[in-house]
Amino acid sequence: MARTYGHGSTEVTALREVSVAFRRGTFTAVMGPSGSGKSTLLQCAAGLDRPDSGQVIVDGVELGPLSEAKLTALRRERVGFVFQAFNLLSALSAEQNVGLPLRLAGRRPAAAQVRESLAQVGLAERGRHLPSQLSGGQQQRVAIARALITKPRVLFADEPTGALDSSSGREVLRLLRTLVDQQGQSTIMVTHDPVAAAYADTVLFLADGRVVDELTRPSAQAIAERMTRLETAA
Amino acid sequence: MITLLPVAAATLRRRWTGFAGAFVALTLGVALISAVGALVINVPDNTDPQGPSLAKILQFMAGMGGFVAIFVVAGTFAFAVAQRRHETALLRAIGATPRQVRLLILAESLVIGLLSAVAGCLLGLIMAPAMAAWLTAQGLAPGGFAPSTSPTPLLLAALAGVAVALAGSFAASRRASGVRPAEALGDAVVDRKVMTRGRWLWFLFFLVAAVIAVYSRMSVPDYMLLDPGMRGPDAMATFSLELDLLAIVGFTLLTPLLIPPLVRLFTLPLPVLPGAAILLARQNALAAVRRTVSTATPVFLVIGLSGSVVGGTLAFTAARDAQSHTTSTARYVIEPVDGPALSASVMRALGDLPGVRTTAVVSTSINGLGSASTPFAALSIDGDPGTAWHLDTVTGSLADLRGRTVAVSSDLARAFRWEVGEQLRTRLPDGASATLQLAATFKPTFNVPEVLLSYAAVSGHAQPARAYLSAPPAPAPAGTVVTPIENWTDPRTATSDHQQTLTLVAILGPALLYALIAIVNTMIMSTGDRLRDFATLQLTGGTRRQVLRMVGAETVVVVATATALGLIVTAATQTGTLWLINNGILDGQAPIPFSLPWSTVGVSVAVCLFLALLSSLLPARLALRRRPLELAGVRE
Structure with a gap:
């Protein structure tokens, strides 16, 4: 698929002829220098944005005609x-x-279901707190609980540790890893942090709107080296 | 939808400050409508035929209340929606359809509408007797006037409140539903197009309405003259007021287009000055166009409304003076020192004066005339009307106003299709009926009422209250006072001015009150919007004082911009009003020169500036008490 923003002289090509498939039950990290198109890829894949050409298929459903x-x-x-x-x-x-997602679907969320979802992320006791009364890491875990309550086929995460300190960041990443390992939760995460990407099964590298490389089960160091090469090339 | 109601309620509970303005405005609107409703039911039919109808003033007040409340609610909700763009995008991303987003906003406004309906009705129950007492004290309502206790006005007002809440938030809810879910990922705060297509359409609508209003005024069909409010120069005053309101509302819709260039113009010399605060203020005002428009609009409304309405009223007072000056032909006015009438012996003495022409008059009223069944204020005239005033005769001759005759303004004659020579039946003040022949029709003026009676038609019913003289009677007869015409004030003008002032209060009062609420509301909201900015500024080395200075400078820029817009619209409405007066009433004689009501504008600007500074600096000062890092973490 391809995606272009703007017109004429301000035209920016974010994705050029990208073709990727994400396997069920795996954890994929998408990396690349800024402007490489990784956020656009996530938005298109998740149905937040529509590509100009090509098609997006989520769980067997083509998004284009919807x-x-x-x-x-x-x-x-x-x-x-x-x-x-x-x-x-x-x-x-x-x-x-x-x-909230259940309410939006027109259903009253069952208290037990909400509690279970919060317990999954280790926050069973914090249900009554307002976001402002929670730490950044706790807020992010609540967000994960919300994402999981509908039992989604795929979880998208956009720089989920970007606004967190390293220890809360690690907690969130460990949580994501556990979800993949124990429940087979398909997860796709965009990040620029090699340490975060090392939690994934597969790391996809994007540059200039194209997929340029793919590493399986790499170490944080290997990812960092690959990224440095990409950035100096760009 | 039902499942989303708790979400709407929680949002309102946590963000109530943002909606306080809408709530206050709606509550006042509902209170005003219910109180006026309770009063209108009991308004006696037969109020002073000379003055504007009490029922009409009250209805205008209620209408104005509801109308301006829509603007305040719309402004508040537009702001709230713009503030919550991220949250809305997040909602969309996690699965809210555009329709659900729209319904969520409408649900919030429904809750506010219901709360205001209850509060407003309670307030209305207190307000109605107070208003009745005030109206009685001002002589606008007879003694013993009390509001009705019927529940209908309360119900209607509550319904109107909910309807206004929904109507006001409709545009905002549509805008919210247009938020793209991908916006949850980035955080672009540069405003997108603020001059929406809706604004253009409404502007066109008001433009067309104004053109139609002017056209229909230039060629009033006969049947429209049946309404006493459409006849004579006072109708012109009402008409120019309506045009002013159309112009101001139309202008308000264009503010997103006009404000950025004005801000740029006003702050052009500022970046040269040292100091970061002013540079930041300029950039902020330009970057957040929607916020600037929201905060500047109520200030503009206060200045434009007070300037146009007071300016127009002053112009019409000047026109009245100018007209009584140019049309007066008498040199002196003689009145009794005390008592209502000149005695018969004085009248005889005046008649015997050599070389002095005398025209005696008495104000009266008649009930019904020909096919018209309403009461009319009338003046009965003994002598040649030409001695007192120069009236433009349209048909017939005023010299024929003798015996059992009547003369009426040409507008009145046209409304009922009366011809000179026609016999018109009427009922005199003492209840006797009489048949009068129409002697003449004349162009309506401020100086005389619509109906002039020959003195003979009512002789025996009333004694003259004063007489106009062509030369000084030397010496003045005992028990009388003689005033040169240039020092004399027509009691008719005096009542007219008094009523004009009351009408002004009734019209401007609610509108100004709302606009002031809106200023405070938008200022508080916009400051709350910017806590993160303040934190960033502090973290990059700004002192609290510098942050406050930036907030103050931005407020001053906004008020200055709104003042410029307000002056532009006041100048425009004033030009239109004077054109109407000089061409439509004074016929180009002694035209009134252009002037702006500077003192009114000055006071309005001062009040707005004070409120705006107070409501932006105070919340900012309170917020700065917290540590900057804490503020930096504040969610939008």
């Missing part, structure tokens, strides 16, 4: 999101945030 409402429903049911920051609605408590 209406905005259908696409939204698909995101709600089969896709989970974790973002870098601004992840929770500040007016809602942790429990309310976690239950």
Whole structure:
């Protein structure tokens, strides 16, 4: 698929003829220098944005022909999101945030289901807290609990540790890894941090809108070296 | 949708400060509508036919209240939606459809509408008796006037409050539903297009409405003259007020287009000055166009409204003076020292004066005339009307106003299709009925009422209250006072001015109150929006004082911009009003020169600046008490 932004002289090509498949039950990290198109790839793959050409298939459903409402429903049911920051609605408590996707689907979230989801991320006791009463790492875990409550086929994470200190960051990454290992949760994560990427099964390298490399089970050091080469080339 | 109601409620609970303005405005609107409703039901029919109808003033007040409340609610919600762009994008990303986002905003406004309806009705119950007492004290309502206790006005007002809340948040809810889910990933705060297509459409709508209003005023169909509010120069005053309001609202819609260049212009010399605060203020005002528009609009409304309405009123007062000056032909006015009327012996003495022409008059009222069944204020005239005023006769001759005759303004004659020579039945003040022949029609002026009666038609019913003289009676007859015409004030003008002032208060009062609420509300909201900016500024080495100076400078820039817009619109409405007066009323004689009501504008600007500074600096000062790192973590 390909994606271009703007027109004429301001035209920016974010993705050129990228073709990737992510396997079920695996943890993939997408890396690349800034401007390499990694965020665009995530947005298109997750149905947040539409590519100009090509097709996106999530869990066997092609996103292209879907209406905005259908696409939204698909995101709600089969896709989970974790973002870098601004992840929770500040007016809602942790429990309310976690239950939100169900409410949006028109269902009243069962208390047990919400609690289970929070327990999964180790925050069973913090349900009544407002986001402002939680640490950054805890907020991110609440966001993960919210993403998981619909039992999504795939979880997308965009720089999930970008706004966290290294120890809370590690906690979040370990949580993601555990979810993949124990529940087979397919996860795709965009990051620029080699240490974060080392938690993944596969690391995909993007540069200038193209996939340029792929490493399996690499060490953080190997990833860092590959990244340095990409950045000096660009 | 039901499952989302708790979400809407939680949002309102945590963010109530942002919606406080909408709540206050709506509550006041509902209170005003319910109180006016309770009063209007009990308004007696037969109020002073000379003055504007009490029911009309009250209805105008309520209408104005509801109308301006829509603007405040719309402004508040537009702001709240713009502030929550990220959250909205997040909602969309995790599975809210555009429709759900729209419904969520509408649900919030519904909750606010219901709360305001209850609070407003309670307030209205207190307000109604207070208003009745005030109206009685001002002589606008008879003694013993009390509001109705019927529940209908309360119900209607509550409904109106909810409807206004929904209408006000409709545009904002549509904008929120247009937020793209991908925006949750980035955090672009550079405003996108603020001059929306909706604004253009509404602007066109108001433009067309203004053109239609001017056109219909230039060629008023006869049937429209049946409404007393459409006849004579006072109708012109109402009409120019309506045009002013159209112009101001139309202008408000264009503010996103006009504000950025004005901000740029006003701050052009500032970056040269040392200090970061002013540079930041300029860049902030330009980068966040929507915020600048939201904060500048209520200030503009206060200045534009007070400037245009007070300016227009002053112009019409000047026109009245100018017209009584140019149309007066008498040199002196003689009145009794005390008592309502000149005695018969004085009248005889005046008649005997050699070389002095005398025209005696008495104000009266008649009930019904020909096919018209309403009461009319009338003046009965003994002598040649030409001795008192120069009136432009349209048909017939005022010299024929003798015996059992009547003369009416040409507008009144046109409304009922009366021709000179026609016999018109009427009922005199004492209840006697009489048949009068129409002697003449004249162009309406401020100086005389619509109906002039020959003195003979009412002789025996009333004694003259004053007489106009062509020369001084030397010496003045006992028990009378003689005033040169240039020093004399027509009691008719005095009542008219008093009523004009009351109408002004009734019209401007609610509108200004709302606009002031909106200033405070938007300022507080916009400061809350910027806590992270403040933190960044502090973390990069800015002192608290510098942050406050930046906030202050930005507020001053916004108020200055709004003042410039307000002056532009006031100049425009004033030009239009004077054109109407000079061509439509004074016929190019002694035209009134252009002037702006500087003192009113000055006071408005001072009040706005004070409120705006207070409501931006105070919350900023409070926020700065917290440590910058804490602020930096504040979610938008």
